[in-house]
Amino acid sequence: MTTILTGKPQAESRRAFLRTTGLASIATLAATSIAKAAGEEEAPVMQVNKATQAEIARLPRIRQKLVDPPFMPEHEQAVDGKPRVIEIDMPIIEKKVQIDDEGTEIWALTFNGSVPGPMIVAHEGDYVEITLKNLASNAMEHNIDFHSATGALGGGALTKVLPGEQTTLRWKATKSGVFVYHCAPGDIMIPYHVCHGMSGAVMVLPRDGLKDAHGKPFRYDRAYFIGEQDYYIPRDEDGNFKKYETAGEDLTDSLDAMRTLIPTHEVFNGRKGALTGDHALTAKVGETVLFIHAQATRDTRPHLIGGHGDLVWEAGSFNDKPETNLETWFIRGGSAGAMTYTFLQPGVYAYVNHNLIEAVMLGATAHIVVEGEWDDDLMTQVAKPGPIQDT
Numbered sequence: 001m002t003t004i005l006t007g008k009p010q011a012e013s014r015r016a017f018l019r020t021t022g023l024a025s026i027a028t029l030a031a032t033s034i035a036k037a038a039g040e041e042e043a044p045v046m047q048v049n050k051a052t053q054a055e056i057a058r059l060p061r062i063r064q065k066l067v068d069p070p071f072m073p074e075h076e077q078a079v080d081g082k083p084r085v086i087e088i089d090m091p092i093i094e095k096k097v098q099i100d101d102e103g104t105e106i107w108a109l110t111f112n113g114s115v116p117g118p119m120i121v122a123h124e125g126d127y128v129e130i131t132l133k134n135l136a137s138n139a140m141e142h143n144i145d146f147h148s149a150t151g152a153l154g155g156g157a158l159t160k161v162l163p164g165e166q167t168t169l170r171w172k173a174t175k176s177g178v179f180v181y182h183c184a185p186g187d188i189m190i191p192y193h194v195c196h197g198m199s200g201a202v203m204v205l206p207r208d209g210l211k212d213a214h215g216k217p218f219r220y221d222r223a224y225f226i227g228e229q230d231y232y233i234p235r236d237e238d239g240n241f242k243k244y245e246t247a248g249e250d251l252t253d254s255l256d257a258m259r260t261l262i263p264t265h266e267v268f269n270g271r272k273g274a275l276t277g278d279h280a281l282t283a284k285v286g287e288t289v290l291f292i293h294a295q296a297t298r299d300t301r302p303h304l305i306g307g308h309g310d311l312v313w314e315a316g317s318f319n320d321k322p323e324t325n326l327e328t329w330f331i332r333g334g335s336a337g338a339m340t341y342t343f344l345q346p347g348v349y350a351y352v353n354h355n356l357i358e359a360v361m362l363g364a365t366a367h368i369v370v371e372g373e374w375d376d377d378l379m380t381q382v383a384k385p386g387p388i389q390d391t
């Protein structure tokens with residue numbers, strides 16, 4: 001199967017409306033010239049080339065429907081023609097969530113309601129135009145810093161929004177690869193927000209699609225986004241995890257817990273068990289699966305138990321030749337990486353952070369249930385376990 005899709009043609013009136021609002025937001029940015037950096041100092045105003053702006057206004061626009069990880073928005077793996085403007089509507093939602101089966105809670109700070117935030121997919125040369133909406137019911141100021149974008153703290157300096165506010169930012173996807181985005185509202189609030197779930201990833205594909213290690217065109221049959229999250233849940237005097245009534249109420253306690261640098265939970269997709277059991281990922285023998293793995297703060301080392309990293313863009317740049325046949329690969333804190341594997345045997349695979357303490361005791365484990373025919377040539381149980389036989 002293929003993960004094809006993207007932009008259905010917009011109704012003409014809708015497109016015209018969006019175009020108008022897009023230009024209006026750019027004009028507002030240029031006019032206000034108030035781009036506060038994280039330290040509350042004024043940053044340079046974004047320069048808008050008028051000729052380029054006119055050209056951009058004529059580009060085709062598509063609205064990308066965001067989906068909750070581990071799924072990816074529908075997309076084409078390779079595209080023809082002119083760059084496009086990818087329109088994204090991204091609400092920010094503060095919500096209380098459970099992060100394990102013991103009822104441990106956190107007031108998560110989320111992009112689009114999920115931890116991690118949703119994957120955004122574009123192609124090199126496209127523009128991503130994101131409207132960030134900080135819901136009025138929220139308590140905190142937020143913004144978004146795209147590692148895939150250029151200038152103004154990755155857009156963080158131009159996107160600070162208070163509860164009840166929205167802003168629109170457009171950035172050009174000049175580098176192909178996979179990249180983290182995260183909230184970065186300044187000072188201690190940067191790690192506080194990221195350690196409460198506020199990060200996601202962008203995939204910028206080469207316009208002509210991925211290439212294998214020999215430079216040949218390469219396609220995947222499915223794609224999954226795994227966002228690894230470290231949580232630092234404060235404990236009471238008895239050692240039990242504390243609960244709070246509102247978002248942000250845990251600030252002082254959380255900062256103390258974060259200072260230890262020892263997470264209480266290290267999980268995939270928001271909670272322990274989010275991708276295991278009934279929520280396991282699926283694939284079929286013979287399918288090539290693309291796994292995007294992101295971690296916004298801590299280093300991690302994905303490993304597919306019983307499989308391999310056939311092709312691995314460890315540091316995330318699709319401009320680089322992928323490494324091949326890796327057993328374990330390294331994802332630097334603050335980055336995303338990509339791996340593909342063609343499943344050859346059926347069964348349940350575990351996809352883990354191969355710091356096995358974090359995988360088994362803290363939660364960094366996913367399962368992939370693969371259907372198909374067993375290959376005796378690749379593996380056979382020659383003798384079942386039984387008593388030791390004297391020779």
Ligand SMILES: [Cu+2]
Pocket residue numbers: 109141142143183184185193198
């Ligand atoms: Cu935030």
